Amino acid sequence: xPEQAAGMSHRPxxxxxxxxxxxxxxxxxxxxxxxxxxxxxxxxxxxxxxxSCSGFDVPVGRAAKSHHFSVLxxxxxxxxxxxxxxxxxxxRREEFDARFPxxxxxxxxxxxxx
Amino acid sequence: xPEQAAGMSHRPxxxxxxxxxxxxxxxxxxxxxxxxxxxxxxxxxxxxxxxSCSGFDVPVGRAAKSHHFSVLxxxxxxxxxxxxxxxxxxxRREEFDARFPxxxxxxxxxxxxx
DNA sequence: AGCACTGTATGATGGCCATCGAACACTGGG
DNA sequence: CCCAGTGTTCGATGGCCATCATACAGTGCT
Numbered sequence: 001x002p003e004q005a006a007g008m009s010h011r012p013x014x015x016x017x018x019x020x021x022x023x024x025x026x027x028x029x030x031x032x033x034x035x036x037x038x039x040x041x042x043x044x045x046x047x048x049x050x051x052s053c054s055g056f057d058v059p060v061g062r063a064a065k066s067h068h069f070s071v072l073x074x075x076x077x078x079x080x081x082x083x084x085x086x087x088x089x090x091x092r093r094e095e096f097d098a099r100f101p102x103x104x105x106x107x108x109x110x111x112x113x114x
Numbered sequence: 115x116p117e118q119a120a121g122m123s124h125r126p127x128x129x130x131x132x133x134x135x136x137x138x139x140x141x142x143x144x145x146x147x148x149x150x151x152x153x154x155x156x157x158x159x160x161x162x163x164x165x166s167c168s169g170f171d172v173p174v175g176r177a178a179k180s181h182h183f184s185v186l187x188x189x190x191x192x193x194x195x196x197x198x199x200x201x202x203x204x205x206r207r208e209e210f211d212a213r214f215p216x217x218x219x220x221x222x223x224x225x226x227x228x
Numbered sequence: 229a230g231c232a233c234t235g236t237a238t239g240a241t242g243g244c245c246a247t248c249g250a251a252c253a254c255t256g257g258g
Numbered sequence: 259c260c261c262a263g264t265g266t267t268c269g270a271t272g273g274c275c276a277t278c279a280t281a282c283a284g285t286g287c288t
Contacts, residue, residue, distance in 0.1 A: 011235090011284050024220065028146040033276085034139060054234065064277050066236055085234045085285040102216025106138065125254055125265090147246085168264065178247050180266055199255040199264045 011082060019076030019092060019099035027100055030075035035060055036068050037107055040077065043091040044108050052086035077104075125196060133190030133206060133213035141214055144189035149174055150182050151221055154191065157205040158222050166200035191218075 030036060035058050042056050053069055072078040076099065079090045097104050144150060149172050156170050167183055186192040190213065193204045211218050
């Protein structure tokens, strides 16, 4: 039974930026990284809130992964929700597409042959 | 009268990459730079071949400008043609848009309020 | 309480990239 | 031929960023 007393120490909720408040340069910079592209594609292949941060198979350590998710949050690409010890993720498809039409589609399209 | 003899020293023609041969990551990285975005926007505001490299008003020196145009060429964003001592530029709108639909429109759209 | 799991924060490191100054090359005109 | 204009190349520099190892903080289970 979760106590909600005064001096209780919470885990700080993740700070989000709405896509509408994201500068174009921030969005492009966030997407100009192979690891983050892979994270976004993995995310798109699963239902919302299905994946926790550790559920992604990228060739970097936990620290770097955490950093990448921070960048994705700042770019309005990912929303996170805490559930137990895990931090579940959701791709902000509609919202991001409304701000930058077509951009997310480009990344998700697999025609990135070269 | 321009002689075209054998041992004549030409200026090496600029090396271009067709947008179809450009990886997504290359395109995004090329666009994730404020100076290059400004170059592209300036270019879009003028007719094809209207501007030479020195005709752009960006806050960097000649060397850096030359480097940026090299990046834009490699990303399939700009085509260059030599005319006299000048190197004229053209934005590859249709070709680039065919490869990355909507991406160029995003950059050219002025709604980059923040 | 103790523990395993998960994620974040903190340096430290290495590499890539944007920039500059200077030198060099090509072009066209006086 | 000299010169002014244009653009590239080279070496050096500084900064930003991705990564790591480590330590730390929360959460829930036993």
